[in-house]
Amino acid sequence: MNKKYLPSALIMYLNYFIHGVGCSILGQAVIKEALAAAWGVEAMAITAISAALGLGRLIALPFAGPLSDKLGRRISTAIGSASYAVYLIGLAFAFSAGQNGGYQIAYVCAIIGGISNSFLDTGIYPAVAEIISSAPGVATMGIKFFIAIAQMLLPFVLGVAVTTTATGMVSYNPLFIGCGIIYAVLFVLIFLFPLPDSEQKAEGKSEGLIASLKHTNFSFESIAMIVIGFTCTGTFQLWLNCAQNFAKENAGWANPSIMQTYYSAGTLMALVVTSLLTRKIKDVRFILVYPVICLVTLVAVLIGHSQTLMIAGAFIIGWAGAGGLLQIVTSVCNMLFPKIKGTVTALVMIASSLCNYTILTAASKMAPSHVMIMNIVLTAIGVLLGLFVNARYAKMVSLAESDE
Known part of the structure; x- marks a missing residue:
């Protein structure tokens, strides 16, 4: 791997480290209970919010991949980072909204989160394989490794991130907002370092998607x-x-x-x-x-x-x-x-x-x-x-x- 791409690879893996938290938080029993109390619903109703993540993935995947091939891995990754920030910070706003549309806000944010996941997948999977071209299998498995590490650490993070609102309700908004801010920072950083496909585009116009297919x-x-x-x-x-x-x-x-x-x-x-x-x-x-x-x-x-x-x-x-x-x-x-x-x-x-x-x-x-x-x-x-x-x-x- 060319050392000049090392910061870019780290930024992309960090995207998936935070994703390991983002894709797991709605499955945590304590978070389900806190959100259910805020929105006045049963805890199992939060499962529908989790399902909306999958809906967002299915909506975005058909066009996220072609966009990554046509505009580059950087743009696809940036869209994913920005959208994930909206999803996570949106969950905090949804919690605060309570029964005044909080559940509906969270559902829409979860769809955006699923869309962001699609753009991260179609931008980062090819990008890390291009960066570590001598071992693309290792490069893509590194994504899973960062996700798994984050998921193992999540129970410990929950104990630190929990707060109590003025009305006495349990809140995990610091976790939502903190992860959202990290994604906003990663959005900025992805534009500051080189990527292999960017240099290839500079050398000549790449083949269009339809012609390639x-x-x-x-x-x-x-x-x-x-x-x-x-x-x-x-x-x-x-x-x-x-x-x-x-x-x-x-x-x-x-x-x-x-x-x-x-x-x-x-x-x-x-x-x-x-x-x-x-x-x-x-x-x-x-x-x-x-x-x-x-x-x-x-x-x-x-x-x-x-x-x-x-x-x-x-x-x-x-x-x-x-x-x-x-x-x-x-x-x-x-x-x-x-x-x-x-x-x-x-x-x-x-x-x-x-x-x-x-x-x-x-x-x-x-x-x-x-x-x-x-x-x-x-x-x-x-x-x-x-x-x-x-x-x-x-x-x-x-x-x-x-x-x-």
């Missing part, structure tokens, strides 16, 4: 890669949202919350170890090996019905399912589509976002054991797609080289 060979193999963005997301999202319920009903575990700790530990360890392994092993191999590990784990958990297996399963799924697999898929897609990295990142993230909506909605109407079976089926599909992609990888590389 016309020259791109979207084969069955490449479509399979994008669909893997759906299946690999389903594997860890279904576990994250439903495995503790399975442990209660099928393993007789009254309080399985400790599973989250093992899950996070597996994710963090995987990000370090996998980033080292990708220096020796092709990124595409993990797209097959990790889903196979997840599939075996899920089957063992379904059959075993024991707390020990649930703990082991949490660690392994955290490692092989959530420990950078989606980022590796994105990295491989970027390599196969060098001219439209932002667009192909958007396609993978659209598949991932669709999974969040469809699979989790279906899971909400099913028994935990049936959810586990659905996860096994979905992961098995991912294994078949990974096998197909690995078998046809040489052809995919050849198509990418002919596209240059």
Whole structure:
């Protein structure tokens, strides 16, 4: 990596560090309770605000990727930073508004937050891969690492950020406002340092999006890669949202919350170890090996019905399912589509976002054991797609080289 790009890379990773807080705060029970009290709603109603983040992602991803390819990573990242500041500071205003439209304000702000996430994805994923071009898999997994670190620190931050209003209500506005201000600072900083794609634009006019798409060979193999963005997301999202319920009903575990700790530990360890392994092993191999590990784990958990297996399963799924697999898929897609990295990142993230909506909605109407079976089926599909992609990888590389 060229040292002159180091500050730019740090700024981009810091965007995702704060994002690790921003995407998790509405899932924290204490914040849900504080917001629900302010808005006069049930705590579960805050889940609808969280869903609005996904809605915003789906709205923005189709045009965020093309914009990143046409105008550059800097503009896309800047839009994401500014929008995230609006989302977070907007939550503080929504809390203060109370029952005078606070809930509605928060819903709109959450949509903006989802839009900002899309612009960050389509700007930063390609940018860090371009900055650390010798190890793009490591570069994109670094994003997940910064998110995971922030999420681990969040419970400690909550204890410091909590305040009490003049009316005696619990408030987390200092956290919302503080993170929003940091995003405003990052918005300014992104314009102060160089990026690789900026210099490429200076050397000559890049090919337009439509022309680029016309020259791109979207084969069955490449479509399979994008669909893997759906299946690999389903594997860890279904576990994250439903495995503790399975442990209660099928393993007789009254309080399985400790599973989250093992899950996070597996994710963090995987990000370090996998980033080292990708220096020796092709990124595409993990797209097959990790889903196979997840599939075996899920089957063992379904059959075993024991707390020990649930703990082991949490660690392994955290490692092989959530420990950078989606980022590796994105990295491989970027390599196969060098001219439209932002667009192909958007396609993978659209598949991932669709999974969040469809699979989790279906899971909400099913028994935990049936959810586990659905996860096994979905992961098995991912294994078949990974096998197909690995078998046809040489052809995919050849198509990418002919596209240059």
